[in-house]
Amino acid sequence: MSTPAAGASASTSSTPPTSGQAPPPPPPPPSAAKRNYDSAIATLGEIRRPKSKRAKRNPLETKSSLEKLMSMARYFPRAVHPFMDIGLALEYGGKARWSAPTPAAPGNSVVIPASQQKEEQTYIDAFERMIAVSSECADVLREFYKDEDQWTRIISKFRETANSARHNDTTGLKHKLKYPTPIVPAIPEATSKSDRGVNHAMLRDAIIPWSLRLKIHERAPTSHDGDASSSSSPTAGTSEEEALLSDEAKRALSALLNGCKETDGVTPALTSGRFPSCFYADGTYDSNDPAIGLFRAPFLLRIGRHLWTTPSSAMDGATSLKTISNARAHGQFIVTREMIGYICCHGRNMLSTADWAVKDGAYNYQKLFNKVVKLFKKDNDPWVVDTLKWYQDGIFGQCRNASTEDRDSDNDDDDEDDDVAIINARRAERESSASSG
DNA sequence: AGCTGGGACCTAGCAGTAAT
DNA sequence: ATTACTGCTAGGTCCCAGCT
Numbered sequence: 001m002s003t004p005a006a007g008a009s010a011s012t013s014s015t016p017p018t019s020g021q022a023p024p025p026p027p028p029p030p031s032a033a034k035r036n037y038d039s040a041i042a043t044l045g046e047i048r049r050p051k052s053k054r055a056k057r058n059p060l061e062t063k064s065s066l067e068k069l070m071s072m073a074r075y076f077p078r079a080v081h082p083f084m085d086i087g088l089a090l091e092y093g094g095k096a097r098w099s100a101p102t103p104a105a106p107g108n109s110v111v112i113p114a115s116q117q118k119e120e121q122t123y124i125d126a127f128e129r130m131i132a133v134s135s136e137c138a139d140v141l142r143e144f145y146k147d148e149d150q151w152t153r154i155i156s157k158f159r160e161t162a163n164s165a166r167h168n169d170t171t172g173l174k175h176k177l178k179y180p181t182p183i184v185p186a187i188p189e190a191t192s193k194s195d196r197g198v199n200h201a202m203l204r205d206a207i208i209p210w211s212l213r214l215k216i217h218e219r220a221p222t223s224h225d226g227d228a229s230s231s232s233s234p235t236a237g238t239s240e241e242e243a244l245l246s247d248e249a250k251r252a253l254s255a256l257l258n259g260c261k262e263t264d265g266v267t268p269a270l271t272s273g274r275f276p277s278c279f280y281a282d283g284t285y286d287s288n289d290p291a292i293g294l295f296r297a298p299f300l301l302r303i304g305r306h307l308w309t310t311p312s313s314a315m316d317g318a319t320s321l322k323t324i325s326n327a328r329a330h331g332q333f334i335v336t337r338e339m340i341g342y343i344c345c346h347g348r349n350m351l352s353t354a355d356w357a358v359k360d361g362a363y364n365y366q367k368l369f370n371k372v373v374k375l376f377k378k379d380n381d382p383w384v385v386d387t388l389k390w391y392q393d394g395i396f397g398q399c400r401n402a403s404t405e406d407r408d409s410d411n412d413d414d415d416e417d418d419d420v421a422i423i424n425a426r427r428a429e430r431e432s433s434a435s436s437g
Numbered sequence: 438a439g440c441t442g443g444g445a446c447c448t449a450g451c452a453g454t455a456a457t
Numbered sequence: 458a459t460t461a462c463t464g465c466t467a468g469g470t471c472c473c474a475g476c477t
Contacts, residue, residue, distance in 0.1 A: 070469095074468095074469090161469095163441095164469070164470075165468090165469085167441080167442075168468070168469065168470095170442085171442070171443070171444085172467090172468090174442090174443090310466075310467065311466090311467075326467095326468080328450095329468075355441070355442070356441085356442090357441095
């Protein structure tokens with residue numbers, strides 16, 4: 001926040017990029033365009049704050065135009081797409097929204113391949129979702145779009161700010177390992193992430209899919225077969241416990257620790273094809289219907305609260321939005337599928353040894369995000385409605401003090417992943433049985 | 438060289454409380 | 458009841474170090 005404020009106080013010239021104004025007199029080269037941009041930025045950074053008593057204010061109402069633009073940039077990774085290049089979204093979105101279509105010369109038309117059109121449309125959709133936050137910001141952006149140099153600079157600033165917001169979220173969540181479960185042994189905050197992931201018995205269970213989690217905890221048959229204890233839900237392993245494992249379980253565990261491949265070598269254990277077991281509510285996983293209990297983990301809810309209400313409300317929830325928060329900053333009080341996707345990516349990343357990136361070994365976070373978003377596409381599906389309501393109640397509780405348009409778009413992902421395929425198949429079965437019955 | 442994470446620091450804003 | 462002040466929390470920025 002210091003940068004815009006400093007910019008505002010440092011400059012007294014004013015050339016706001018408002019529509020309908022004549023262009024400013026040509027300043028001397030060589031940095032005419034830069035000064036033009038700087039003065040515009042400085043003017044946008046100016047803000048008239050009330051000097052009297054601090055009354056309760058809506059952050060969106062008191063922000064300068066530049067602050068609102070940057071808030072929009074921060075909104076992008078959190079609620080639009082954490083892995084999409086915001087610069088390309090601005091490029092394609094701005095072009096689609098504000099560029100006049102150029103008529104192709106007869107016999108000289110250029111046909112854009114369908115795949116490229118689809119990709120561009122993805123960026124355009126993301127851009128539209130982003131600027132839906134504020135029509136005022138859209139108007140300001142349009143003024144920047146009119147000048148190529150200013151547009152380039154504002155794109156750079158959007159990239160920088162969006163990345164900073166994601167960085168802040170990652171840093172804030174990095175040491176919140178109490179969100180998934182009380183970790184035993186506890187991991188000191190000062191340590192790096194190298195002792196997480198499959199290297200930590202409890203986090204290993206959390207980060208691997210349920211199918212593998214069940215497999216590596218399978219016990220060898222004993223004379224006590226049939227005891228309730230032998231069929232209890234698998235949790236963190238000890239050396240004693242490992243001694244009781246079946247040979248197959250030992251092989252699977254060894255393979256996991258050595259190369260993250262299951263013993264049959266067919267299915268990678270740690271790919272984005274299957275959701276981590278920590279995404280499920282306790283004791284709900286059903287291999288026949290992976291949708292049951294999916295995303296209903298308190299762990300994910302806590303991350304959602306951490307990101308959107310405040311870190312202090314993460315564990316126990318908030319009955320009201322009392323302090324400043326991302327929800328207020330962005331004017332976002334409705335949980336969307338993109339927000340859940342972002343939550344899932346952070347949830348998986350904070351358990352992993354790897355830092356934030358698109359890929360963590362064989363695990364692709366972008367695919368994970370796309371999978372989550374894809375699962376929530378059917379707006380009228382009972383599972384979608386129930387799950388979204390669960391998050392809405394869990395994150396915002398009773399503090400739904402603003403309405404935000406339900407942003408709806410189609411970021412399709414052609415990859416049909418394991419869990420998604422099964423879930424969709426079960427949905428189809430339910431729908432067909434409902435229609436026949 | 439560029440990117441990313443860590444952490445210190447700055448600032449905004451809320452809530453509580455005292456003063457008028 | 459209104460205003461002014463203060464403490465605390467949380468978001469954002471900046472800078473440095475380590476890594477690729």
